[in-house]
Amino acid sequence: MPKVVFIGLDGAQRVVEVDAGDSVMAAAVRNGVPGIVGECGGNCSCATCHVYIDAEFAAEVGGPGEMEDDLLELGAAAERRETSRLSCQITMIESLDGLIVHVPEEQ
Template identity: 80%
Template sequence: MPKVVFIAPDGSQRVVDAHLGESVMSAAVRNGVPGIVGECGGNCSCATCHIYVDEEFAVDVGGPQGMEEDLLELGAAAERRESSRLSCQITMIESLDGLIVHIPEEQ
């Protein structure tokens, strides 16, 4: 089972198990990770699961596309960065084991 490392704004870390094929958002919500809200339930319509992908994983995860790009540009409460993604749009696969993501201060 691949792991995801969530880093809070204060620098604290929370490591959770994610099921293969599960979204990063779903793994966070299922494990009660603070700062990942996921109000829309993973339907790419709210931007309350905004994260910053760690540089080490940026190429493997890739960038936002379509609706996700629009939501990050217009709907995200926190600063948009080059590494910004919606965690509902990142599906866990074996090669992402150990994925490190940073949670913004606000959603």
């Protein structure tokens, strides 16, 4: 089962197992990862699951789609960065095992 490493502002790491096919956001919410809210339940409509993908994984995760891009631009409370993604839009696959995401200061 692939794992995601969530890194909080304080540098604390939380490793969460994610079933292949589940979203990174669903796993975070299910496991009580601080800072990942997911108010819309993963429907790409609230930007409360914003994360920064670690540079090591950015190419493999890829960039946001059009709707996600708009939400990141207009709806994200935290600063948008080059590796910003909505975790509800990242589907876990085996090749992303060990994915590192940084949780922003605010959602």
